[in-house]
Amino acid sequence: MPMENKWTDRTALLLGNDKMQRLADAHVLVVGVGGVGAYAAEMLCRAGVGELTIVDADTVNVTNINRQLPATHDTIGRLKTEVLGARFRDINPDIRLHELPIYLKEEEVPSLLDGTLHCQSSMVNSQYSFIVDAIDTIAPKCALISEALRRGIPIVSSMGAGAKSDITQIRFADLWDTYHCGLAKAVRTRLKKEGLRRSLPVVFSTEQADRNAVITVEGEQNKKSTAGTISYMPAVFGCYLAEYVIRKL
DSSP: OOOSSGGGHHHHHHHOHHHHHHHHHOEEEEEOOSTTHHHHHHHHHHHTOSEEEEEOOOBOOGGGTTTOTTOOGGGTTSBHHHHHHHHHHHHOTTOEEEEEOSOOOGGGHHHHHHTOOEETTEEOOSOOSEEEEOOOSHHHHHHHHHHHHHHTOOEEEEOOOTTOOOGGGEEEEEGGGOOSOHHHHHHHHHHHHTTOOOOOEEEEEOSOOOGGGEEEEEEETTEEEEEOOOTHHHHHHHHHHHHHHHHHO
């Protein structure tokens, strides 16, 4: 019997109708839809995940254009969640999509996972099947990881893609087995202080960061430095995250 939604036919040919239904029934939370998270979210959308919640307060900046999916000269100044929301609905008109254009604070993580976090009259009430962590700020990142692990919600986390360029060194690993990644080290340190040393699947790169590609910045919220980036690295990190979620679902 042919599938009703023809745009999913090639995926169904690979996965089969039963697995396609599992994806259609799933609700995935993606926190951070910049360089890495936007690609992860789009790959989930194109694979047929039926419900997505995307969280990010940022607007598109001209410096995002070299690597971020929602960023073009035409979208500068627009919310990334808004740009992606329109894009995802055009890919899958039936998707159940929740856009939360907020900067997630540590204390708001429980409300987000409870489905009671309000934003512009929007409230998400569904249970999450999986969480994709693509946050690049330590405090909310660790708060999300900690709460997900304590609640037993499946989660996969992205480590740092900045100041790196060798695509062949991207890997899946447990957080505690990572190396040559400053973000992973900071996350490990924070979780140790909380007494939380549980297995956490992550995507990271074994490549040493190019120190010459990192500069200090002032006047930016929750950011003390910025790293040079290349177009394909965040995209591949995002694809790794999406593949992990799809495979597990």
